[in-house]
Amino acid sequence: MKTAAKQSRQQTPLTRPQTFLALALRGARPLGWACVAAVGSAALSIAPFWCLYLIALELFAASPDLSEVRYLAFWALGLLAMRWALMAISHVLAHTGAFAVQHRLRLGMAQRMGEVALSFFAGRGSGSLRRTMTDDVINLEGFLAHLLPDAVASATVPLVTLVLLFALDWRLALAALVPLPLAFVAQTVLMRRAARRMREWSELQKRIADQIGEYVRGITVIKSFGSDAQSFGELSLAIHKAVAWVEDYARGSSAGWVLFTGLLSANLVIVAPLGAWLHAGGTLDLPTYILFLLLAPVVLLPLLRLTFALGEQLQRVEALTRINAVLAAPKLAQTGHAAPPQGPLAIEFENVRHSYGDKTSLRGVSFKADACRLTALVGASGSGKSTLIKLVPRLYEYDAGSVRVGGLDVRQWPLDALLERIGIVFQDVFLFHGSVADNLRLAQPDASDAQLEAAARAARAHEFIMALPQGYATPLGERGARLSGGERQRLSIARALLKDAPILLLDEATASVDAENEALIQQALDVLCRDRSVLMIAHRLHTVMHADRIVVMEGGRIVGQGRHAALLRDCPAYQRLWHDHEAARHWSLDVSEAVALTEDHS
Numbered sequence: 001m002k003t004a005a006k007q008s009r010q011q012t013p014l015t016r017p018q019t020f021l022a023l024a025l026r027g028a029r030p031l032g033w034a035c036v037a038a039v040g041s042a043a044l045s046i047a048p049f050w051c052l053y054l055i056a057l058e059l060f061a062a063s064p065d066l067s068e069v070r071y072l073a074f075w076a077l078g079l080l081a082m083r084w085a086l087m088a089i090s091h092v093l094a095h096t097g098a099f100a101v102q103h104r105l106r107l108g109m110a111q112r113m114g115e116v117a118l119s120f121f122a123g124r125g126s127g128s129l130r131r132t133m134t135d136d137v138i139n140l141e142g143f144l145a146h147l148l149p150d151a152v153a154s155a156t157v158p159l160v161t162l163v164l165l166f167a168l169d170w171r172l173a174l175a176a177l178v179p180l181p182l183a184f185v186a187q188t189v190l191m192r193r194a195a196r197r198m199r200e201w202s203e204l205q206k207r208i209a210d211q212i213g214e215y216v217r218g219i220t221v222i223k224s225f226g227s228d229a230q231s232f233g234e235l236s237l238a239i240h241k242a243v244a245w246v247e248d249y250a251r252g253s254s255a256g257w258v259l260f261t262g263l264l265s266a267n268l269v270i271v272a273p274l275g276a277w278l279h280a281g282g283t284l285d286l287p288t289y290i291l292f293l294l295l296a297p298v299v300l301l302p303l304l305r306l307t308f309a310l311g312e313q314l315q316r317v318e319a320l321t322r323i324n325a326v327l328a329a330p331k332l333a334q335t336g337h338a339a340p341p342q343g344p345l346a347i348e349f350e351n352v353r354h355s356y357g358d359k360t361s362l363r364g365v366s367f368k369a370d371a372c373r374l375t376a377l378v379g380a381s382g383s384g385k386s387t388l389i390k391l392v393p394r395l396y397e398y399d400a401g402s403v404r405v406g407g408l409d410v411r412q413w414p415l416d417a418l419l420e421r422i423g424i425v426f427q428d429v430f431l432f433h434g435s436v437a438d439n440l441r442l443a444q445p446d447a448s449d450a451q452l453e454a455a456a457r458a459a460r461a462h463e464f465i466m467a468l469p470q471g472y473a474t475p476l477g478e479r480g481a482r483l484s485g486g487e488r489q490r491l492s493i494a495r496a497l498l499k500d501a502p503i504l505l506l507d508e509a510t511a512s513v514d515a516e517n518e519a520l521i522q523q524a525l526d527v528l529c530r531d532r533s534v535l536m537i538a539h540r541l542h543t544v545m546h547a548d549r550i551v552v553m554e555g556g557r558i559v560g561q562g563r564h565a566a567l568l569r570d571c572p573a574y575q576r577l578w579h580d581h582e583a584a585r586h587w588s589l590d591v592s593e594a595v596a597l598t599e600d601h602s
């Protein structure tokens with residue numbers, strides 16, 4: 001029972017914004033032990049000095065006992081070996097704890113991304129999210145696995161050493177601390193300055209990463225337009241700015257750093273003469289004086305490492321801020337508890353309004369897509385068709401009005417139940433890394449091979465799948481790169497057929513495929529649309545001439561609805577669309593005319 005609770009705690013992803021402390025506590029056990037081991041190892045770093053002190057005491061005694069000296073020397077070696085062992089243990093534990101925390105952070109972010117509305121992604125590039133989930137999380141590894149144990153040890157060692165020194169001679173111990181207040185002031189000034197400038201640094205790093213990403217992603221387009229020099233120029237400019245920043249930062253902070261590091265090791269200037277004077281006065285023995293000479297310069301030096309650690313930490317604040325922004329992204333409200341309606345499902349829009357930030361994309365949209373009928377959405381590019389269709393599965397949330405499926409507002413539907421009843425075929429077909437069969441089974445994980453084949457046959461996809469090297473077992477490259485646009489479309493139709501949902505949202509994608517593929521896709525869609533409530537974005541009007549209802553959109557509004565013939569008679573916007581469509585269909589390039597035009601222009 002206890003083990004199960006422990007396991008579930010370990011596997012629970014982090015789904016709330018975190019502080020560095022909270023993260024450290026998350027991996028409390030291994031990280032805690034890593035810190036203990038690091039402190040032990042750091043404390044043992046002074047042990048050889050202590051042994052040397054005891055050896056000196058022995059050697060300066062009236063009758064030195066050499067066996068005691070040997071014994072102490074062995075102890076010194078043993079403690080040194082123990083120090084290394086503790087260092088290794090700390091290293092392993094810190095990494096174990098850090099990776100566990102990182103793993104759960106990534107799980108948490110992935111979980112949250114599945115719970116937010118699509119509008120969350122609209123405002124940020126996939127590159128920036130990928131960077132947050134990879135680079136920013138990796139950045140935290142430095143904090144958890146290295147910085148944390150190191151910082152704890154660096155703060156502990158001066159304390160332990162000082163206790164030791166005060167126990168031996170409080171006057172010299174106090175002298176060793178004299179530069180500390182000044183060093184502290186210098187450090188505070190340095191850290192403040194660094195904190196301010198780290199934001200600039202982080203912004204520069206982001207710009208470089210963006211430029212590199214864009215350069216690599218768009219290299220084909222960049223090259224085909226011969227603009228590689230210009231694009232590379234922008235990347236190179238960003239890098240030069242970062243170099244200039246480093247130079248400027250180094251110049252501006254060098255004096256402060258020299259002062260700070262100098263002060264931390266300057267106590268010998270006070271300890272050495274004072275110790276000599278006390279020794280000459282007979283109030284300080286020689287071995288204690290030697291121990292102070294050995295330890296005084298190093299007692300404050302761990303503070304330097306602590307400062308480095310804090311400086312590095314500043315760079316991670318930005319990473320944690322970005323991670324927290326994902327973890328804090330508002331979840332799509334799962335308000336629905338109503339019982340899902342049974343029977344055929346109509347889709348109704350009533351006075352719907354939607355905006356992307358300040359920009360209104362839909363206003364006062366009202367119409368009904370009847371159950372088991374084909375409703376087509378037509379309109380010029382940017383008129384709001386895609387936005388409208390995405391409101392049904394709640395990929396976007398609307399600002400006002402109501403979207404109802406089967407008479408129930410989509411926000412009242414339990415989300416899982418709603419999504420179960422909707423099949424989606426969009427233009428941009430995403431195929432996951434995996435085999436053809438894996439990609440089809442996304443729709444129905446327990447589908448048999450025979451079911452896969454039946455769906456693929458109906459979607460006119462079986463033949464091209466069988467022509468692939470391993471048929472249904474053929475792996476598909478990143479984003480299904482090995483398939484043509486038309487083949488990907490048919491695969492996504494087969495996926496929707498397998499899902500067999502009563503509602504179908506379709507973004508007709510025949511615009512960019514050849515005639516043969518278009519015919520095949522059309523046949524596949526005819527099978528898919530049968531007996532379903534279909535809401536379809538139509539780019540080619542002739543494919544929806546026979547739709548039960550055509551809804552005409554313009555500038556985010558509905559400007560007409562009805563059947564083809566009636567719209568062609570009464571709706572000016574539809575008449576324009578039809579006219580343009582017909583002109584485009586019968587358009588052909590008259591070469592002689594084009595040449596004449598070019599000559600005219602030149």
Ligand SMILES: Nc1ncnc2c1ncn2[C@@H]1O[C@H](COP(=O)(O)OP(=O)(O)OP(=O)(O)O)[C@@H](O)[C@H]1O
Nearest residue numbers: 122356359361379380381382383384385386387388
């Ligand atoms: N993620 C987004 N962020 C901001 N504005 C957007 C976003 N997506 C679309 N828009 C804007 O909303 C309006 C409607 O776009 P939408 O994609 O819904 O039109 P559409 O009719 O589907 O166009 P197309 O036929 O070209 O796909 C457009 O003005 C578009 O610029």
